[in-house]
Structures are given as C-alpha cells and as structure tokens.
Amino acid sequence: MTFVSNSSPSRTRLGGWSTALRMPPTVALSFAVVAVVVAWSLAPSLFTIHGPVAGVPAEKLLGPSMSHWFGTDHLGRDVYTRVVYGTASSVSSALVAVLIGVVAGGFIGLLAGFLGGWVDVVFARLVDVLLAIPKFLLAVIVVSAIGFETINAAVATGVSAVAFFARVTRSEVIKTRQATFVEASFLLGGSRRYILLRHVLPNASRSVLPLGVLQFGESILVIASLAFLGYGDPPPASDWGLLISIGKDYLKWPWLVYAPAFVTILTVLSVNRISRWLRKTD
Structure with a gap:
C-alpha cells in the first residue's frame, strides 16, 4: 500500500510563517508602541500642530488637557510636542550605539572565535578589561573625553556595548565552528574565507539579533541618563533625558517629569519584550 503525503514544501513554509507570526498580545502591543515611536522620529510634524521651541508665555505650566495632552512647561511650550520631536534624537542615537556595538563587537568576536590561538587570547583580554568597567561609567568616561553632545553620547554608549x-x-x-557541517566543509576543500562567510557568520549572527534589539532599548535608557546628567545636547533640545532633567526643577507640576519618563519607560519595556520573544522564537 502506498501512502501519498498531502504536505508540500510551500505548505510547510506557510505553516512556519504562520507559527512565527502568531505572537502574544503583549508582543503585538510592544510592536505597536515601537511603530508609533519610529513614526514620531521620522515625521514628528504629522503628530502635532505645535512647535517644539516657541511657546506661549500666557499658557505656561498648564496641566494636561485636550489642547495640551502632556501639559505645558515653564515657557509655555507643549510638552507632548517636545517629547515627539525629541524622539528623533533618542531613536537615532540608540541606533548609532547599536550599530557600533554590533560592528565592532561582532568583528572582534568573529575573529577571536574563528581564528583562535593568540588572536583569541588577545581579544579575550581586551573584552575582559571592558567588562570589568561598569557600562554606564565607561559611557561617561568616553563622552567626557570626546565632548558633550548627543551623538557623542551615542558613540560612548556603543563603545560600552x-x-x-x-x-x-x-x-x-x-x-x-565545531559543528559537523563545518568540519565536512573543511574536508571537502572549502577555504577559510568561504566557510567563515557561508557557514559560520550566518549561524553565529542568529543570536546577535535579539541582543541587538535588547541593546537598542538599553541604549535609549543610557543616552537618556547621560542627557539627564548634562552630557547631551543643551536646551532648547528636547531629548527625553533632558526633558526629565528640566522637569525635576518644577516638582509642583509633575507632568513635566512624568510625561517624558513614561514614554521612555514604555519604549524600553516594549523593546525588551520584543527581544525576549525573538529569543524564544529563534
């Protein structure tokens, strides 16, 4: 008796995609939050009718309302507008930090793991030195050396990662490198460059994606912390950390702190949730 299978490669692929796209509601909500933040950074003028710098003195320190969702600050500027316009700086800086970490760290790890020997020893000692320094302290040291700007804070954050x-x-x-298919490729005469680019790099990079997403959220937090301490762009910039730093001087009007802090925390938590989901679905 002959059995005919109803499955096909295309159906198998569709089943794999449907499984990958079946995500928990919290992950879907996290993607929605990140999508809104990215949209704010790309086209902030589409989400507000106010300007981020000019304010109305007669409307200073107003509470949240339908006209001003996050209230106004001490100069009569709409806080929601400043949060939206500050998103571009926060997101782009975090992307720069992640790019530096992925490229530099990935290159070091790739050479150390693939070549081994004295190369692995040298790079391992370098990594141990970097890991011995607290990440935020290393970022402060780097940004103090190269200058107080948001882009420099991003570079410092990337170096620390x-x-x-x-x-x-x-x-x-x-x-x-110790997998059977890699050893078989060596035995079949594959060059080291071919094996590195064709087998090792694609398989090793699968674990880097969740880490990169996680580092993106952490970079937002570190860059906001540096801006809070005054290591970012000065006013009238509207980086999230700078908005929190300015708002702390007006404790009677707590929305000046709560609004940018809430957006920062919600963004970081959403990115972290996506990173955990990516690790589980890998």
Missing part, C-alpha cells in the same frame, strides 16, 4: 556583542559572537562562532 562592544564587549557584550564580542562575547556573545565569540561563543556562537566557537559552537558553530
């Missing part, structure tokens, strides 16, 4: 990307990439490269 290099060691983490290097360690994760190195461990994944070592695990992939």
Whole structure:
C-alpha cells in the first residue's frame, strides 16, 4: 500500500510563517508602541500642530488637557510636542550605539572565535578589561573625553556595548565552528574565507539579533541618563533625558517629569519584550 503525503514544501513554509507570526498580545502591543515611536522620529510634524521651541508665555505650566495632552512647561511650550520631536534624537542615537556595538563587537568576536590561538587570547583580554568597567561609567568616561553632545553620547554608549556583542559572537562562532557541517566543509576543500562567510557568520549572527534589539532599548535608557546628567545636547533640545532633567526643577507640576519618563519607560519595556520573544522564537 502506498501512502501519498498531502504536505508540500510551500505548505510547510506557510505553516512556519504562520507559527512565527502568531505572537502574544503583549508582543503585538510592544510592536505597536515601537511603530508609533519610529513614526514620531521620522515625521514628528504629522503628530502635532505645535512647535517644539516657541511657546506661549500666557499658557505656561498648564496641566494636561485636550489642547495640551502632556501639559505645558515653564515657557509655555507643549510638552507632548517636545517629547515627539525629541524622539528623533533618542531613536537615532540608540541606533548609532547599536550599530557600533554590533560592528565592532561582532568583528572582534568573529575573529577571536574563528581564528583562535593568540588572536583569541588577545581579544579575550581586551573584552575582559571592558567588562570589568561598569557600562554606564565607561559611557561617561568616553563622552567626557570626546565632548558633550548627543551623538557623542551615542558613540560612548556603543563603545560600552562592544564587549557584550564580542562575547556573545565569540561563543556562537566557537559552537558553530565545531559543528559537523563545518568540519565536512573543511574536508571537502572549502577555504577559510568561504566557510567563515557561508557557514559560520550566518549561524553565529542568529543570536546577535535579539541582543541587538535588547541593546537598542538599553541604549535609549543610557543616552537618556547621560542627557539627564548634562552630557547631551543643551536646551532648547528636547531629548527625553533632558526633558526629565528640566522637569525635576518644577516638582509642583509633575507632568513635566512624568510625561517624558513614561514614554521612555514604555519604549524600553516594549523593546525588551520584543527581544525576549525573538529569543524564544529563534
């Protein structure tokens, strides 16, 4: 008796996609939050009719209302508008930090794990030194050396993340290098460059994606903290951390702190939730 299977490669692929796209409601909500934040950063003028710099003195320190969702500050500026316009700086800075961490850390981890020997020893000691310094302290040291600007804060945050990307990439490269298909490729005459680019790099990078998403949220938090301490762009910039720093001087009007802090925390929590989901679905 012959059995005919009703399954097909295309149906299998569709089933895999449907499984991947079946996400919990919290993950869907997190994606929605991140989508709104990205839209704010790309086209802030579409989400508010006010300007981020000019204010109306007669409307200073007004509470949240339908006209001013997050209230107004001490200069009569709409806080919601300043939060929206500050998103571009916060998001772009976090992306720069993640890019620096992924490229530099991934390159170090890739060479150390694949070449081994003295290269692995040298890079491992470098990573140990970076890991011995607290991440935020290292960011403060770097931004103090290169200047107080938001882009410099992003570079400092990226440098502080290099060691983490290097360690994760190195461990994944070592695990992939010892796989059977990699050894078989060596025996079949594959060059080191071919094996590195064709087998090792694609498999090792699968664990870097969730870490990169997680680092994106952490970079937003670190850059906001640096801006809060005065290591970012000065006023009238509207970075989230700077808005919180200005608002702390007006404790009788708590929305000046609560509004940017709530947006920052909600964004970071959403990114972290997406990162956990990506690790589970890998």
